[in-house]
Amino acid sequence: MSARLASLVGLLMLTAEGGAQTPDAPAHFVVGNLTGALNLRAGPSTTAAIVARLPPGTAVAGTQCRAAAGRTWCHVRAGQGGATGWAVADFLLPAGAAARAAAGSFDEIGVVICHVEGGAAERCDYGLARDPEGPMSLLIYLPDGATRRYDIDATTLSRDDGAGAPILSASADGWRLVDGASRYLLPGASLAP
Incomplete structure (x- = not known):
């Protein structure tokens, strides 16, 4: 660990x-x-x-x-x-979930498979904060030490810095998050309501 x-x-x-x-x-x-x-x-x-x-x-x-x-x-x-x-x-x-994630206070933690900027598959730590009403905030710790936060609710997915147009979809092996040339595979239950 x-x-x-x-x-x-x-x-x-x-x-x-x-x-x-x-x-x-x-x-x-x-x-x-x-x-x-x-x-x-x-x-x-x-x-x-x-x-x-x-x-x-x-x-x-x-x-x-x-x-x-x-x-x-x-x-x-x-x-x-x-x-x-x-x-x-x-x-x-x-x-709220975004404030808690930004402060490092999570409801769930784990590891995602990440391909940062089209690179090879690596393991990246993540934390997920959830609000009771449904919104979530996902913080991914990138291999270079940087972080990337995604705010998720019933109808939108956005990066905390407003950049890009990330896409989230369910797959047989979990959730796939695509953000430009970067891809992340999250455990199946993580983003379930």
Whole structure:
């Protein structure tokens, strides 16, 4: 297993943690609605010790939210091996699939067969983030260290940089994604609804 895939496994384990959730509380958030860093605290109170400071845009996995000390607080974990603590819910925005994929927080990880720019077949790590409503975001780690992200919903497939016109189709051996001279073969169940 590559080092990158091992780190993705760690992220997947973080986002898969169980725990009581308040109704309608998303499992994934992005820090936002503030100009500085968000204080992550040891307990659900502004007087609890600060365990970390999370900059805007940080992806976190939430396990529960509750009212305490006149505010709604959520217990969250930031990134791989990141700090765990309580954050004020006002500064936690629901994270869609694209935001989670961009931050490296996935629902599924694995390996795809990739032919980058018409090259020979290679193995590339991937991460897939899904929204409950259906949209998905696929991040492929290319052999040269670059990444390519594809956003997928019921009617469209697009690259995060807006380039090209990628095509996705089902095949007997999985899903084929063609993007110009690059081709990727994904496991069959990965993109199933």
